[in-house]
Amino acid sequence: MIENFFRSFDGPLTRRLARAPGGLGLGQVPSDLVPVSTTTTVCGYCSTGCGLNVHLGREGAIDLTPDPAYPVNLGVACPKGWEALSVLDSPDRGTVPLLRDRRTGERREIGWAQALGTMARAFADLKSVHGPESAAFLSTGQIPTEEMFLLGALWKFGLGFVHADSNTRQCMATAHVAYKQSFGYDAPPFCYEDFEESDVLVFVGANPCIAHPILWERVMRNRRSPEILVLDPRRTETAQSATRHVRIAPKSDLVLLYAVLRNVIERGWVDRAFVEASTSGFDGLRGFVATISDESALSQAKIPAEDLEALVQAFRPGRRVSCWWTMGVNQSHEAVRTAQALVDLCLVTGNIGKPGTGPNSITGQMNAMGSRLYSNTSGLVGGRDFANPAHRQEVSEIMGIPESSIPVAPSLAYDQILDAALEGRIKALWVVATNPEHTWIGSDTFRKVREKLDFLVVQDMYHSTETAEVADLYLPAAGWGEKEGTQINSERRIGVSKRVKRPPGQALPDFEIFRLLGVASGCGDLVERMSSPEQAFHLMRELSRGRPHDFTGIRDYAQIDASGGIQWPFPEGSITDGIRPGAQNAAGSRESRQGSGRRLFEDGRFFTPDGKARLLYDPPRPPGESPDALYDLVLTTGRGSSSQWHTGTRTEKSAILQAMSPRELFLEMNPDDAASRGLEPGSMVEVASRRGSLTARLVSTPNMAEGVVFLPMHDRRVNVLTFPSFDPHSREPSYKHAAVKVGKGPTKDP
Ligand SMILES: Nc1nc2c(c(=O)[nH]1)N[C@H]1C(S)=C(S)[C@@H](COP(=O)(O)OP(=O)(O)OC[C@H]3O[C@@H](n4cnc5c(=O)[nH]c(N)nc54)[C@H](O)[C@@H]3O)O[C@H]1N2
Numbered sequence: 001m002i003e004n005f006f007r008s009f010d011g012p013l014t015r016r017l018a019r020a021p022g023g024l025g026l027g028q029v030p031s032d033l034v035p036v037s038t039t040t041t042v043c044g045y046c047s048t049g050c051g052l053n054v055h056l057g058r059e060g061a062i063d064l065t066p067d068p069a070y071p072v073n074l075g076v077a078c079p080k081g082w083e084a085l086s087v088l089d090s091p092d093r094g095t096v097p098l099l100r101d102r103r104t105g106e107r108r109e110i111g112w113a114q115a116l117g118t119m120a121r122a123f124a125d126l127k128s129v130h131g132p133e134s135a136a137f138l139s140t141g142q143i144p145t146e147e148m149f150l151l152g153a154l155w156k157f158g159l160g161f162v163h164a165d166s167n168t169r170q171c172m173a174t175a176h177v178a179y180k181q182s183f184g185y186d187a188p189p190f191c192y193e194d195f196e197e198s199d200v201l202v203f204v205g206a207n208p209c210i211a212h213p214i215l216w217e218r219v220m221r222n223r224r225s226p227e228i229l230v231l232d233p234r235r236t237e238t239a240q241s242a243t244r245h246v247r248i249a250p251k252s253d254l255v256l257l258y259a260v261l262r263n264v265i266e267r268g269w270v271d272r273a274f275v276e277a278s279t280s281g282f283d284g285l286r287g288f289v290a291t292i293s294d295e296s297a298l299s300q301a302k303i304p305a306e307d308l309e310a311l312v313q314a315f316r317p318g319r320r321v322s323c324w325w326t327m328g329v330n331q332s333h334e335a336v337r338t339a340q341a342l343v344d345l346c347l348v349t350g351n352i353g354k355p356g357t358g359p360n361s362i363t364g365q366m367n368a369m370g371s372r373l374y375s376n377t378s379g380l381v382g383g384r385d386f387a388n389p390a391h392r393q394e395v396s397e398i399m400g401i402p403e404s405s406i407p408v409a410p411s412l413a414y415d416q417i418l419d420a421a422l423e424g425r426i427k428a429l430w431v432v433a434t435n436p437e438h439t440w441i442g443s444d445t446f447r448k449v450r451e452k453l454d455f456l457v458v459q460d461m462y463h464s465t466e467t468a469e470v471a472d473l474y475l476p477a478a479g480w481g482e483k484e485g486t487q488i489n490s491e492r493r494i495g496v497s498k499r500v501k502r503p504p505g506q507a508l509p510d511f512e513i514f515r516l517l518g519v520a521s522g523c524g525d526l527v528e529r530m531s532s533p534e535q536a537f538h539l540m541r542e543l544s545r546g547r548p549h550d551f552t553g554i555r556d557y558a559q560i561d562a563s564g565g566i567q568w569p570f571p572e573g574s575i576t577d578g579i580r581p582g583a584q585n586a587a588g589s590r591e592s593r594q595g596s597g598r599r600l601f602e603d604g605r606f607f608t609p610d611g612k613a614r615l616l617y618d619p620p621r622p623p624g625e626s627p628d629a630l631y632d633l634v635l636t637t638g639r640g641s642s643s644q645w646h647t648g649t650r651t652e653k654s655a656i657l658q659a660m661s662p663r664e665l666f667l668e669m670n671p672d673d674a675a676s677r678g679l680e681p682g683s684m685v686e687v688a689s690r691r692g693s694l695t696a697r698l699v700s701t702p703n704m705a706e707g708v709v710f711l712p713m714h715d716r717r718v719n720v721l722t723f724p725s726f727d728p729h730s731r732e733p734s735y736k737h738a739a740v741k742v743g744k745g746p747t748k749d750p
Pocket residue numbers: 046047171204205206207208210211212231232233234236248249250251252253326327328329363364365636637638639640641642643644645646736
């Protein structure tokens with residue numbers, strides 16, 4: 001099978017290159033660097049999902065440029081996209097599986113057959129001795145949907161384990177649960193044209209200038225002179241570009257949004273007809289927000305009354321208002337209700353299903369949307385529920401698997417899996433395309449988990465990640481650009497990512513690794529039904545039939561590619577032409593037409609049993625850990641720059657991205673806070689929480705409110721400080737609120 005994979009790599013691409021015209025008149029350029037053809041693909045970092053043109057030479061990809069015809073990015077890309085190819089060549093790419101010798105502790109190279117045999121035996125033994133709850137996988141929103149789907153199906157329907165989660169829990173679980181409760185389905189309603197069509201844009205806990213720069217480009221294309229309000233405790237690049245920065249105290253969003261709702265209702269700015277026809281729970285909501293006074297909201301949010309008034313005025317009738325949120329909302333102890341306060345505001349004012357409106361969650365990783373629908377972790381494949389017998393029957397019929405092989409209960413959530421591992425109930429973990437040793441919240445939980453585990457498998461592009469380095473077994477994976485599959489962006493657009501380069505050494509696409517493990521584990525029947533990513537896609541398509549995300553109208557990858565991506569829903573019989581920009585027109589040519597992305601809920605019908613959206617709310621609560629006399633500051637964390645990606649495993653491999661990133665960890669602090677502690681701007685300071693400490697370079701800046709400090713998440717030490725608390729509905733970690741103190745650091749730089 002492995003040999004077949006390599007042969008297939010040398011097949012179609014090589015043939016295409018052989019047909020392509022050579023001799024481009026580039027003089028002395030070595031022939032392997034002369035582009036002979038160009039193909040399209042979609043970026044593998046963030047959920048914006050930009051289209052890229054990859055220029056191919058005889059050995060594969062040489063270079064890339066943003067795709068001017070792709071309806072998402074319209075010819076631009078951020079630094080990570082431009083540099084996407086260069087991070088694939090690096091000395092710490094895994095080229096061969098590594099097994100740790102129990103006696104010496106050294107890692108040694110082994111072949112794939114031994115690696116997968118070892119893994120299959122270890123999992124089979126565990127299951128037979130300790131049962132189906134004794135192992136779990138932790139995967140990712142950063143691989144194609146087909147790979148997530150195959151992994152989840154193999155793990156639960158084939159190997160027969162129950163527990164699995166992914167880094168999507170750290171990121172999008174809140175939006176998933178909020179939409180599901182409110183709309184009856186995890187269905188982000190917007191398209192990117194809404195950035196251009198709004199009269200008012202409200203960004204809450206979102207810093208798109210850094211985290212989604214190409215979406216900010218879309219905001220800049222708005223011709224309606226929009227009002228832009230940014231709610232963020234920091235004066236971020238986005239806040240600086242807004243018409244108003246509401247510098248709220250961390251985690252005061254919920255009380256503030258309820259006060260806005262009360263004012264909007266009191267002033268009669270409710271869309272009565274819409275509320276009556278399309279929502280449930282309005283009287284309860286009105287009664288509840290009546291108890292939230294302006295005074296309590298203003299004192300908790302620590303903002304002037306004019307900021308509250310501006311927020312209320314944003315929703316006055318006759319204007320198109322869109323609300324956009326990301327991690328400042330999702331990562332909170334009361335995250336789901338905060339997201340739903342934005343949903344409530346849009347519903348009550350009728351700002352949904354129309355151009356320039358919507359309570360809109362921007363996704364994080366490039367395929368967190370795919371993982372929400374198909375990873376088979378917290379929900380059953382295809383946006384279904386494990387607990388629903390009708391759903392289990394559908395999946396059993398479509399996939400041709402016995403119903404008894406489908407678990408009846410959802411998996412434990414990420415934090416519960418780690419707790420179970422600490423208690424010794426979960427004895428093995430399989431970590432795929434995520435780096436929890438760096439990114440999991442609070443203290444050194446993952447390190448303690450590692451010590452308890454009998455068996456840790458890590459499957460990553462690089463053998464050098466913090467988590468791969470402590471694995472018992474390391475599996476070298478091909479990365480973006482070295483394999484194919486589809487991914488779903490923030491506006492529900494399915495895009496195709498192509499194989500444009502050969503993976504290093506014996507590294508294999510995750511899809512092939514899952515298939516090989518399936519064969520080694522006696523699940524050949526299951527994986528044979530998914531012999532290629534495109535075949536898995538066809539099965540996913542069948543699983544979408546009749547669901548809100550129905551994409552049965554998609555024939556194949558080629559159609560998606562030629563259409564410039566296809567947004568779900570796209571049921572059988574949908575026509576591509578004229579619906580979306582970039583569609584294949586009647587003459588068969590690909591052209592970019594803007595302004596025709598599709599949004600949901602135009603008919604005011606939702607996916608709940610009564611077709612009405614639910615207005616949901618709860619009283620605000622204090623965060624899990626607040627400042628006190630000893631730890632007197634709030635620490636918030638997030639993205640530091642547009643050229644750094646999470647734990648840096650990829651972005652640190654590009655010299656260009658490195659040159660654009662800060663060289664050391666910096667702490668942002670208000671100048672008065674620095675002065676009152678006698679701290680010199682630019683000096684090294686010590687930041688400590690009850691869980692640990694670190695040293696960082698002090699950036700004294702009025703962009704920070706007094707009492708709040710910020711650290712970018714890209715340094716491993718930062719999550720030693722964060723406080724492990726979780727939203728009760730989504731179990732998403734609250735990365736953005738911990739109590740710390742800051743003092744003078746070592747006099748000499750470390
Ligand atoms: N360059 C780059 N881009 C990325 C990523 C990356 O690592 N690097 N990661 C991608 C991923 S996976 C994600 S999830 C997104 C994240 O994208 P964002 O959510 O935009 O990024 P963050 O910096 O995590 O958080 C956004 C803002 O929330 C603010 N915030 C903190 N606490 C609160 C609060 O209580 N209330 C409010 N209103 N705001 C608060 C922070 O100050 C911060 O400015 O970015 C994606 N894009």
